[in-house]
Amino acid sequence: MTRLAALPLLAAVLVSGCGSGGAPNGDPRPVAAKVVDMIVHNKYSASWDELYSGDQEVAPFAEYVGCETRNPVIAVPRAVKVLSVNDESVGIGDGTFRDSKAVDVRLEFEGGFHVVHTVHLVGEDGKWKYILPSWRYRDYKADRCPTDAGSAPAPQPS
Numbered sequence: 001m002t003r004l005a006a007l008p009l010l011a012a013v014l015v016s017g018c019g020s021g022g023a024p025n026g027d028p029r030p031v032a033a034k035v036v037d038m039i040v041h042n043k044y045s046a047s048w049d050e051l052y053s054g055d056q057e058v059a060p061f062a063e064y065v066g067c068e069t070r071n072p073v074i075a076v077p078r079a080v081k082v083l084s085v086n087d088e089s090v091g092i093g094d095g096t097f098r099d100s101k102a103v104d105v106r107l108e109f110e111g112g113f114h115v116v117h118t119v120h121l122v123g124e125d126g127k128w129k130y131i132l133p134s135w136r137y138r139d140y141k142a143d144r145c146p147t148d149a150g151s152a153p154a155p156q157p158s
Contacts, residue, residue: 024123029082031128032103032119040076040107044068052122052129054092059132059140067145077107083116090120093137098122100131 031050038047044065048056051064059067088102100120108114121128132140139146 024126028101028121028128035130036105040073042072052131055132079108081106091134093134
C-alpha cells in the first residue's frame with residue numbers, strides 16, 4: 001500500500017470528535033495531536049480510551065481494535081502540527097449534532113507532501129474526547145468493520 005492509499009483511512013479516522021458534559025477548560029490542541037499520533041502509530045488500544053463514550057458503545061474495545069488493525073497506517077508523518085481551533089457543530093452517527101472544537105492538524109510526510117485533517121473534540125466528564133466520523137459510526141453500528149467495505153461482520157470477542 002502506498003502512502004497515498006493509506007491517507008483515506010487516516011482521514012476517515014481523524015475527522016472525528018464529539019461529546020456531552022460541557023467543554024473542558026484545557027487546551028484541545030495537545031489532545032488532537034495526541035489522538036493523531038496514536039492513530040498514525042497504530043495504537044488503537046490507546047486511542048479507544050480517548051474516544052467519545054457514545055462511539056465506544058457502538059465500537060466496543062475488541063471490535064474497534066480488531067477492525068482498525070485490519071488496515072494499519074503505514075505512512076507515518078514526519079511532523080504533526082496543529083494549525084487552528086474553531087468552534088463547529090458536528091454530526092455524529094446517531095443523527096444528532098454536537099458543539100465541538102474543530103482542530104485542524106497538518107501532517108507532513110517525506111518528500112514535502114502534507115495533508116490537513118480536522119479532528120473534532122467535545123467535552124465529556126471534563127476531558128476532551130474525539131468522535132468517529134458518522135459513516136464509521138454507522139458501519140460499527142451495523143457490525144461491519146469500516147476499514148474494509150463489504151466485509152464480514154466485525155470479529156466477536158471470545
